[in-house]
Amino acid sequence: MMFALVGNQNCGKTTLFNQLTGSNQHVGNFPGVTVERKDGLIRGSKNITVVDLPGIYSLAPYTNEEIVTRDFLLNERPDVIINIVDATNIERNLYLSLQLVELNMPMVIALNMMDEVRANGNSIDIAKFQSEIGVPVIPISASKNEGVDELIQVAVATAEAKLRPKRQDFCSGAVHRAIHAVAHLVEDHADRIGVPSRFAATKLVEGDEPMLKLLQLSENEKNMIEHSVTEMETELGTDKEAALADMRYAFIDNLCSRTVIKTGESKAHLRSIKIDNILTNKYAALPIFLGIMLLIFWLTFGVIGTALSDLLSLAIDKLAFLVDHGLAVYGINPVIHSLVIDGVFVGVGSVLSFLPIIVVLFFFLSFLEDSGYMARVAFVMDKLLRKIGLSGRSFVPMLIGFGCSVPAIMATRTLASERDRKMTILLTPFMSCSAKLPIYALFTAAFFVEYQALVMISLYVLGMLIGVLSGLVMKKTLYHGNPVPFVMELPNYRLPSPKSVGLLLWDKARDFLVRAFTVIFIATLIIWFLQTFDTRINVVADSSQSMLAAVGKFIAPIFTPLGFGDWRAATAIITGLSAKEAVVSSLAVLTGTTITALPQALSSLFTPLAAVSFLVFTLLYTPCIAAIAVIRREMNSGFSALLLVFYQTAIAWITAFVVYRIALIFF
Amino acid sequence: MHLLDWLILAVLAVGVFFAVRYLLKSKNKGCAGCRNCPLSKTKPKRK
Numbered sequence: 001m002m003f004a005l006v007g008n009q010n011c012g013k014t015t016l017f018n019q020l021t022g023s024n025q026h027v028g029n030f031p032g033v034t035v036e037r038k039d040g041l042i043r044g045s046k047n048i049t050v051v052d053l054p055g056i057y058s059l060a061p062y063t064n065e066e067i068v069t070r071d072f073l074l075n076e077r078p079d080v081i082i083n084i085v086d087a088t089n090i091e092r093n094l095y096l097s098l099q100l101v102e103l104n105m106p107m108v109i110a111l112n113m114m115d116e117v118r119a120n121g122n123s124i125d126i127a128k129f130q131s132e133i134g135v136p137v138i139p140i141s142a143s144k145n146e147g148v149d150e151l152i153q154v155a156v157a158t159a160e161a162k163l164r165p166k167r168q169d170f171c172s173g174a175v176h177r178a179i180h181a182v183a184h185l186v187e188d189h190a191d192r193i194g195v196p197s198r199f200a201a202t203k204l205v206e207g208d209e210p211m212l213k214l215l216q217l218s219e220n221e222k223n224m225i226e227h228s229v230t231e232m233e234t235e236l237g238t239d240k241e242a243a244l245a246d247m248r249y250a251f252i253d254n255l256c257s258r259t260v261i262k263t264g265e266s267k268a269h270l271r272s273i274k275i276d277n278i279l280t281n282k283y284a285a286l287p288i289f290l291g292i293m294l295l296i297f298w299l300t301f302g303v304i305g306t307a308l309s310d311l312l313s314l315a316i317d318k319l320a321f322l323v324d325h326g327l328a329v330y331g332i333n334p335v336i337h338s339l340v341i342d343g344v345f346v347g348v349g350s351v352l353s354f355l356p357i358i359v360v361l362f363f364f365l366s367f368l369e370d371s372g373y374m375a376r377v378a379f380v381m382d383k384l385l386r387k388i389g390l391s392g393r394s395f396v397p398m399l400i401g402f403g404c405s406v407p408a409i410m411a412t413r414t415l416a417s418e419r420d421r422k423m424t425i426l427l428t429p430f431m432s433c434s435a436k437l438p439i440y441a442l443f444t445a446a447f448f449v450e451y452q453a454l455v456m457i458s459l460y461v462l463g464m465l466i467g468v469l470s471g472l473v474m475k476k477t478l479y480h481g482n483p484v485p486f487v488m489e490l491p492n493y494r495l496p497s498p499k500s501v502g503l504l505l506w507d508k509a510r511d512f513l514v515r516a517f518t519v520i521f522i523a524t525l526i527i528w529f530l531q532t533f534d535t536r537i538n539v540v541a542d543s544s545q546s547m548l549a550a551v552g553k554f555i556a557p558i559f560t561p562l563g564f565g566d567w568r569a570a571t572a573i574i575t576g577l578s579a580k581e582a583v584v585s586s587l588a589v590l591t592g593t594t595i596t597a598l599p600q601a602l603s604s605l606f607t608p609l610a611a612v613s614f615l616v617f618t619l620l621y622t623p624c625i626a627a628i629a630v631i632r633r634e635m636n637s638g639f640s641a642l643l644l645v646f647y648q649t650a651i652a653w654i655t656a657f658v659v660y661r662i663a664l665i666f667f
Numbered sequence: 668m669h670l671l672d673w674l675i676l677a678v679l680a681v682g683v684f685f686a687v688r689y690l691l692k693s694k695n696k697g698c699a700g701c702r703n704c705p706l707s708k709t710k711p712k713r714k
Contacts, residue, residue, distance in 0.1 A: 518686040
């Protein structure tokens with residue numbers, strides 16, 4: 001048995017999915033968190049699958065989310081549709097419900113967020129509502145797990161009895177006549193492709209091109225449909241899309257006026273309006289955003305994260321010392337001794353020590369996201385992004401890009417326009433991903449202790465600035481035209497749920513640890529091997545005689561104009577291709593020092609200005625291999641991915657060169 | 668090389684084996700904290 005969760009964006013589908021399945025999918029107070037279907041088994045059941053579908057506002061095939069959901073419903077025919085309706089915003093949510101009813105499939109409406117409805121002093125006459133709309137209606141609160149068990153029971157009963165909606169016709173007059181006429185006309189074609197004739201007729205009256213193609217109508221039939229639609233438009237004095245929207249909203253208004261009792265406006269909504277007057281103010285919005293980010297960076301790098309990171313470094317060094325001592329006592333072979341201490345402990349340990357910084361930073365960022373503030377930032381950014389030919393919608397993938405470029409590039413699939421999508425893919429890698437944080441943290445601790453937060457935010461802003469400039473160039477050259485209009489629902493502000501923030505932090509920490517013990521571990525061993533042996537596999541007395549030095553010295557001249565022509569710096573840059581954290585582990589292994597002494601050791605490789613140049617280069621140069629692979633897949637072109645790698649590396653080199661040379665003039 | 672040397676090498680070899688296996692298994696997933704992201708477990712299907 002298969003349940004399909006369908007509803008508007010941010011109505012609580014993923015929260016309900018997690019309650020139903022006991023899973024921990026990421027839930028965001030942010031529209032568009034789900035962009036592809038997710039499957040899971042209902043808790044305690046082995047044969048009921050539940051599918052979480054992307055949030056949509058209609059079954060029109062305009063956006064990728066709508067296409068995914070519509071194709072799923074029509075082709076895979078779930079046993080029951082669970083339509084989640086945000087009861088605090090019932091009128092707008094029911095617009096989709098009426099279209100789902102037209103599919104004539106077993107369906108249950110889950111009226112979610114009923115706890116908020118009650119808290120606002122409002123109520124809904126469920127029995128009357130259910131009888132009017134013709135499908136079972138269950139009041140629930142997914143976040144509090146209220147009514148979920150009853151929902152499962154009713155959904156199972158509806159699916160087993162194959163209970164279809166009791167009514168599908170919500171219209172009268174001209175719209176009714178047009179749909180009725182078209183439904184009879186296309187009935188045979190609709191039956192042939194397994195689509196309900198009522199649904200097919202409504203879509204044809206709306207002018208749905210994919211449905212027209214799917215039904216393979218004759219020219220005569222098309223003309224007859226056109227005639228019915230024109231007649232309807234003439235009689236109503238409006239176009240077909242407006243006519244159908246008016247018809248649905250007229251029914252919804254009527255239904256709500258008889259079943260929903262509203263004594264007042266939602267408190268959360270009123271509070272959100274007040275907060276938005278400040279946070280999205282025309283002049284104050286951007287400075288406030290920058291101020292909040294500066295505060296977060298200051299707390300992370302200046303107050304909490306760095307102190308915890310230093311403690312962890314000390315602990316790892318202590319452990320390394322004990323192991324070092326133990327290996328010496330047992331007379332372990334010097335090469336193996338070096339492999340364990342100078343390779344594994346220093347390499348993996350140097351990256352591990354930044355775990356607290358990652359966790360603290362993402363604690364604040366997840367707090368902002370869960371509170372609903374990040375959705376406002378997308379709205380604020382719309383004006384700015386329009387100047388480079390994108391809309392605020394592109395900010396969502398870019399925001400994800402601050403965590404990791406891989407899901408960020410995949411998230412561009414939510415963008416309706418191919419032009420916007422490709423531009424966003426090419427610009428997202430300029431947003432500094434979290435894997436680069438250990439590099440920034442290491443260098444700021446070594447060279448700019450007093451100004452850690454400022455250097456951090458400058459790097460992030462520089463990345464965005466270069467992205468903006470690249471966007472302007474693309475707008476003038478590769479991608480002419482205008483972005484699609486940006487419409488996004490702003491969720492109410494809310495206090496972040498400790499569970500949601502906790503889960504996100506746990507995931508971040510776990511992923512960081514997994515990466516440290518997989519990709520960084522392997523990269524460290526390779527670096528240690530290459531810097532310990534020469535080309536004849538003899539142990540070298542000095543790492544400058546190693547095979548790694550030979551390769552590094554070959555590449556190093558490229559970076560000499562940028563101020564860091566040392567072969568070890570060049571080698572670290574190259575290892576960053578596997579994963580950006582590998583830059584830190586490579587530097588740790590190559591300087592042959594302890595983790596706590598690593599910042600000091602860097603001063604023998606870099607001057608403070610060269611460190612700035614190195615940071616700028618690592619901020620902007622080519623993304624890691626995983627991201628390049630995803631870019632190739634999403635752009636459907638290996639050439640585009642290769643071009644982006646060269647483009648970003650060239651931009652990184654030029655920017656680092658300019659920054660370094662200008663800095664040399666002043667300092 | 669003593670027995671303990673070989674033992675340490677064997678432990679590291681096992682570590683490398685599991686690390687490589689994990690990386691191969693998760694090569695289509697994201698990185699740096701996106702394991703639980705709704706997008707990271709899906710292979711894109713181009714239309």
